[in-house]
Amino acid sequence: MTANRFATRLNSFASRPQAEWPALTGKPSLMQMAARAAKVEGLTDLDLNFPDHVGEKPVEIARKLGDLGLSINGFAMRYYSNPAFKLGAFTNPDPAVRREAIDLTKAGIDATREAGASLMTLWLGQDGFDYAFQADYATLWQHEIDGIREVAAHDPDCQISLEYKPNEPRSYSLIPDAATTLLAIREVGLPNLGVTLDFAHVLYADEQPAFAAALVARHSKLLGVHLNDGYAKRDDGLMVGAVHTLQTIELLRQIRHDGYAGAIYFDTFPDMTGLDPVRECEVNIATVKRMLGVVERLDKDNRLSSAIDRQDAVATQSIVQEIMLGAIA
Numbered sequence: 001m002t003a004n005r006f007a008t009r010l011n012s013f014a015s016r017p018q019a020e021w022p023a024l025t026g027k028p029s030l031m032q033m034a035a036r037a038a039k040v041e042g043l044t045d046l047d048l049n050f051p052d053h054v055g056e057k058p059v060e061i062a063r064k065l066g067d068l069g070l071s072i073n074g075f076a077m078r079y080y081s082n083p084a085f086k087l088g089a090f091t092n093p094d095p096a097v098r099r100e101a102i103d104l105t106k107a108g109i110d111a112t113r114e115a116g117a118s119l120m121t122l123w124l125g126q127d128g129f130d131y132a133f134q135a136d137y138a139t140l141w142q143h144e145i146d147g148i149r150e151v152a153a154h155d156p157d158c159q160i161s162l163e164y165k166p167n168e169p170r171s172y173s174l175i176p177d178a179a180t181t182l183l184a185i186r187e188v189g190l191p192n193l194g195v196t197l198d199f200a201h202v203l204y205a206d207e208q209p210a211f212a213a214a215l216v217a218r219h220s221k222l223l224g225v226h227l228n229d230g231y232a233k234r235d236d237g238l239m240v241g242a243v244h245t246l247q248t249i250e251l252l253r254q255i256r257h258d259g260y261a262g263a264i265y266f267d268t269f270p271d272m273t274g275l276d277p278v279r280e281c282e283v284n285i286a287t288v289k290r291m292l293g294v295v296e297r298l299d300k301d302n303r304l305s306s307a308i309d310r311q312d313a314v315a316t317q318s319i320v321q322e323i324m325l326g327a328i329a
C-alpha cells in the first residue's frame with residue numbers, strides 16, 4: 001500500500017467562501033476550489049465529478065491542476081443533469097432515460113481518459129426504490145446489471161469502481177452493501193470492475209470495514225478507499241478517526257495486507273458546518289499517517305498475530321491499546 005497519495009473531495013473547498021474570496025458572489029469555480037485545495041500540505045490528487053466539474057476540455061483541466069501541483073485521481077459520476085434521474089439512472093422505467101444515463105456515463109469515462117486518469121467511480125444512488133409494490137425487483141436488477149456491463153465494456157482500460165451505499169437519496173439502494181456489490185460484479189463478469197469502500201457508507205450498512213475490505217479482496221478488487229467517519233446512521237462525512245478510530249486503523253491494516261495501491265481519498269464534509277477546509281484536510285492527512293504508523297508497529301508485534309490466530313479479543317484489545325496509547329507507567 002502506498003502512503004504518499006492523498007486525494008480529496010473538491011467541493012469541500014467551497015466551505016467558508018468569504019474567508020477565501022471576500023468579494024465572491026455566487027459559487028467558487030472549479031479552479032478557485034482547486035487553487036485552495038493546493039494549499040493543503042501533503043495533498044497530491046483530486047477527484048472530479050462528471051459532468052459537474054468538466055466545463056472545458058479534460059486535458060486542459062488536467063494541465064491547470066498540474067500547474068497547481070495536483071493530479072487527477074479519477075472521476076466520479078453524478079446523475080443530476082436530468083430531473084428524471086431521480087426515479088433511477090440505469091434502472092429508470094423509461095428506456096430513453098436509461099439510455100441517457102448510460103451514454104452520459106460513457107462520456108464521463110471518455111473524459112476521464114482524456115484527462116489522463118483511469119478510474120471512474122459509479123455511485124448509483126438514484127437506482128433503487130421507496131415503496132412496496134413500486135417496482136419489479138428482477139427487472140430493476142437486470143437493468144442495473146445491463147447498464148454496468150455496457151459502461152464497463154466501453155473502455156476496458158478504464159477501471160470502473162462501484163461505490164455502494166444503503167440508502168439516500170432512495171429509501172432502498174439497489175446496491176446497498178458489500179455482498180450485493182460483489183454479486184453484481186460477479187454477474188457482470190468484466191475484469192475492469194471493482195469496489196470503492198466509503199467508510200461511512202460501510203458503517204451504516206452495518207458492516208465492519210476491515211471485513212468488507214477482506215471480502216472485496218477475496219472476490220474482486222479494491223479500487224478506491226474513501227475515508228471519513230460518522231455515527232453509523234447516515235452519511236455524516238466527519239473527519240477521519242473522529243468516532244471509529246480502531247475500525248479505521250483495522251481497515252488500513254487490512255488494505256495494506258491486501259496490497260491496495262490506490263490513493264486514500266477524503267470524502268468529508270467541512271462545508272456542511274463551515275469548517276476551514278484546508279486545515280480539515282491537513283488534519284485528515286496527518287491522522288492517516290499516524291494511523292499507518294500504528295499499523296506498522298502492530299505488524300512488528302508478534303503478539304498481535306498470535307492473539308488474532310486464537311481469536312483472543314482481550315489480548316488483541318490490550319495490545320492495540322498499548323501500542324496506540326503507550327504502556328502504563
